[in-house]
Amino acid sequence: MKKVIFQFSVLVILFFSAWLLLSNINFVKHIYIEKFGKINEKRIGDLMIENIRRNNTEIISDATKVDLEAIKRRICDSNHINASEIELYLFKDDAINAFTLPGKKMIICTGLIKACDSASELSGVMAHEIGHMQHGHIMRRLVKEMGISIVLSIGGNGNGEMLRRMVKLLSSTAFDRKQESEADAAAVEYLNKAHIDPAGLANLFTRLANEKNDMPKQLEWISTHPNSKERAETILKLKQAGTTYYSSMPNIDWKRLKATAGDKSL
Amino acid sequence: MKGNIAFAYKPNEYEAEKASNGYLMSLIALMVGMPLPIINLVASFIFYLGNRKGTYFTRWHCTQTLVSQFTLLIVNSIGFSWTVSIVFRDNTVSNKYIAYMITIFLFNLTEFIITIAAAIKTRKGLHIEFWFWGPLTNLICKK
Numbered sequence: 001m002k003k004v005i006f007q008f009s010v011l012v013i014l015f016f017s018a019w020l021l022l023s024n025i026n027f028v029k030h031i032y033i034e035k036f037g038k039i040n041e042k043r044i045g046d047l048m049i050e051n052i053r054r055n056n057t058e059i060i061s062d063a064t065k066v067d068l069e070a071i072k073r074r075i076c077d078s079n080h081i082n083a084s085e086i087e088l089y090l091f092k093d094d095a096i097n098a099f100t101l102p103g104k105k106m107i108i109c110t111g112l113i114k115a116c117d118s119a120s121e122l123s124g125v126m127a128h129e130i131g132h133m134q135h136g137h138i139m140r141r142l143v144k145e146m147g148i149s150i151v152l153s154i155g156g157n158g159n160g161e162m163l164r165r166m167v168k169l170l171s172s173t174a175f176d177r178k179q180e181s182e183a184d185a186a187a188v189e190y191l192n193k194a195h196i197d198p199a200g201l202a203n204l205f206t207r208l209a210n211e212k213n214d215m216p217k218q219l220e221w222i223s224t225h226p227n228s229k230e231r232a233e234t235i236l237k238l239k240q241a242g243t244t245y246y247s248s249m250p251n252i253d254w255k256r257l258k259a260t261a262g263d264k265s266l
Numbered sequence: 267m268k269g270n271i272a273f274a275y276k277p278n279e280y281e282a283e284k285a286s287n288g289y290l291m292s293l294i295a296l297m298v299g300m301p302l303p304i305i306n307l308v309a310s311f312i313f314y315l316g317n318r319k320g321t322y323f324t325r326w327h328c329t330q331t332l333v334s335q336f337t338l339l340i341v342n343s344i345g346f347s348w349t350v351s352i353v354f355r356d357n358t359v360s361n362k363y364i365a366y367m368i369t370i371f372l373f374n375l376t377e378f379i380i381t382i383a384a385a386i387k388t389r390k391g392l393h394i395e396f397w398f399w400g401p402l403t404n405l406i407c408k409k
Contacts (some may be wrong), residue, residue: 006406007398015369016271022365101290178358 040138042167045103049089051163052107057092059110061252064090064260068108070251071123075130078194086130092262097209099171100129102138107171113261116204119249122257123194124187124201131186137169137179145169184231188238197245202232277323282391285327288313289385292331293378304343310335322409327388330379330403334396338377345347345370 012160013245057169067087076083087103093109100106107128175183184201209228248254277285290309295309314328345367352359384394395401 001405003401004398007401011398015373018372019362019365019369023362025365027364028359048315144358159322172285176358 001200002244012117014068019076025143027140030131034068042103045101045105048101048170052089054066054149055150059090059092059258061090063256067252067254067257071119071126071249072106072130072250074194074196074205074251075127077135077191079099081130081134081190090261091211097171098125098129099168099212100132100138101167101170102142102198103195104133106130106133110261113257115208118200118209119252119254119257120191120197120198120246121204123196123249124191127187127190127194128201130181130190132179134186135182137175137177137183140180141175142166142169171226180231181234188235190241194241195243198235198239202235205229205232210221275323277321277391281321281323282389284317285326286385286389287319288324288328288331289381289388292335293381293385295376296378297392304339307332307335307339318343322407323393326407327384327394327401330384330396330399331406333402333406334377336400337399338374341370341373 065088068090072086072088073083075081076086086106089105089107091107093113094114095109096111096115097109098107098112104214106126108126112125113122136239142190187201188198191201205228211230278374291313292310298305310328310332316330317328320328348363348366348371352363380396384396385392395403
């Protein structure tokens with residue numbers, strides 16, 4: 001009996017040691033970054049932007065760009081993220097939505113700016129999307145949902161119908177819970193370091209979740225980000241005590257940004 | 267794996283063939299049944315039932331096949347359900363998952379090789395005891 005127990009223990013130790021040792025190798029980074037580096041995420045993102053431009057009006061206002069860029073720079077510079085890699089696009093669309101395309105391209109709909117009560121709320125959404133980018137969620141999701149062969153073929157020839165399907169997938173369906181939690185946690189970390197109050201993001205989650213029944217069609221961002229109320233609570237828990245936050249964010253003309261988005265209420 | 271261990275008696279040609287077939291059955295079922303991990307266990311179990319009243323040498327080796335396949339079933343089932351949760355549910359591919367799949371692949375490969383070796387040796391009438399499963403079989407299988 002002793003022999004059986006001894007040999008079984010050796011076998012179990014051997015199995016778990018092999019597993020533990022192999023777990024230290026960063027396979028995920030190797031698979032996703034090495035492979036997709038070759039197929040050029042940026043090219044897929046460019047093709048998607050062209051596809052969106054065909055059916056939507058892009059707002060190319062220097063003033064708006066200055067304000068959105070200022071938020072982006074504040075978040076990125078405080079967190080050692082290369083801000084020049086992230087491209088912002090503002091589209092005239094009443095949908096309350098923001099999403100990220102491959103190649104670190106962030107799409108913001110004017111409906112979202114209209115729905116935000118403050119620059120910190122909009123910053124929260126942008127920080128959340130940057131969280132998705134930094135964790136490499138976008139390509140992983142595309143590959144998971146559509147298959148690697150389709151994603152690879154898009155990188156080569158830019159099939160229009162496939163591009164539309166991919167944009168639809170990224171703009172109107174949810175990431176999985178684990179990825180959303182990762183992006184939320186990253187957003188809170190980025191916002192804390194940038195001295196922007198994460199409560200803005202929590203407030204937006206709570207408010208939009210309450211309004212969901214009144215205007216379900218426009219609230220795309222909230223429908224793609226389920227369990228909003230619980231997440232708002234988690235965000236508030238993750239807030240760092242003792243951090244000082246801007247009461248109003250410097251270098252950002254919030255009224256001008258709202259006006260460009262078509263909000264005349266201010 | 268320990269080879270050429272003295273057995274209680276010298277098995278005849280018929281017993282050696284039966285014992286060897288037990289190992290071969292599990293190998294064929296493993297290849298046919300992929301990726302479902304239970305097929306090879308079911309095949310080994312059916313073969314075991316068919317030979318449970320056979321001679322001691324045949325029974326001993328059928329039992330060793332069965333217990334080794336049962337261990338594989340456990341580790342393979344975990345890998346299988348983990349894969350299903352990635353494909354159909356919220357789970358994502360992680361380093362731990364890839365490491366686990368490589369580990370069970372190595373585990374299965376080792377098992378595959380020693381099972382082939384056991385099938386060849388037992389066909390010649392030689393007695394083979396696997397690490398852990400051999401002593402375990404000695405406890406389970408009585409004369």
